[in-house]
Amino acid sequence: MHILLVEDDALLGDGIQQGLQAMGFSVAWVSRAREALAAWQSVDFDVLVLDLGLPDQDGRDALSRWRKAGLTIPVLILTARDGVEDRIDGLQRGADDYLIKPFDLGELAARLQALLRRGRGQSSPLIEHGRLQVDPSRQQAWLEGQAVELQRREMALLLALLQSRGRLLSADQLSDRVYGWVDGVESNALAVHIHNLRRKLGSGIVETVRGGGYRLGAPL
Numbered sequence: 001m002h003i004l005l006v007e008d009d010a011l012l013g014d015g016i017q018q019g020l021q022a023m024g025f026s027v028a029w030v031s032r033a034r035e036a037l038a039a040w041q042s043v044d045f046d047v048l049v050l051d052l053g054l055p056d057q058d059g060r061d062a063l064s065r066w067r068k069a070g071l072t073i074p075v076l077i078l079t080a081r082d083g084v085e086d087r088i089d090g091l092q093r094g095a096d097d098y099l100i101k102p103f104d105l106g107e108l109a110a111r112l113q114a115l116l117r118r119g120r121g122q123s124s125p126l127i128e129h130g131r132l133q134v135d136p137s138r139q140q141a142w143l144e145g146q147a148v149e150l151q152r153r154e155m156a157l158l159l160a161l162l163q164s165r166g167r168l169l170s171a172d173q174l175s176d177r178v179y180g181w182v183d184g185v186e187s188n189a190l191a192v193h194i195h196n197l198r199r200k201l202g203s204g205i206v207e208t209v210r211g212g213g214y215r216l217g218a219p220l
Helices: 010-022 033-042 059-068 084-092 105-119 152-162 171-179 189-201
Strands: 002-006 026-030 047-050 075-079 097-100 127-129 132-135 140-143 146-148 206-209 213-216
Touching (some): 002 033, 010 105, 026 171, 033 047, 047 059, 047 105, 059 075, 075 084, 075 105, 084 097, 127 152, 132 152, 152 171, 152 213, 171 189, 171 213, 189 206
Parallel strands (some): 047 075
Antiparallel strands (some): 127 132, 132 140
């Protein structure tokens, strides 16, 4: 899952980013509304986590404008404003969920997974692709009922493909979902992870479209 985090508190933002990345998520973190607008207009995200007390604009006003401008991905508001009227207003302006600070990182991750499932019409927490089953919350995969050990980046790559089934992803789009906005990624890193995923799950798991990018292969 590729997450856009909008949080102006440096300590909290870094903690959320590091914590979610350790759980296998890809997280791009910005601290201002204008940066968030530029980010979601240029990068394909799965979900947006939004603080309300931003330095350049109230988060609720920003969300209202973004929805009118075409933002369609799920939005979770993350804020210390715990009044009932605050929650109602945030939901009416376009939020899909609301989590009050302080919060448990595990709960945040679970809510994000639930938002993604609902947005894709998926009722089960397991993602199935033929003989392959994946539990995103546990970061575990099974092939024909046998556990398959995947490294964190390999799991991120697999989930990016599964959650975009039917779609062609460019190398840059796939790298964003696997690494987030990370500097210094080796030019061949994505190719190495694709090779490892094919070795562990079969050569057909990733289909290469020459000149176009990559997509999920036929069910195993």
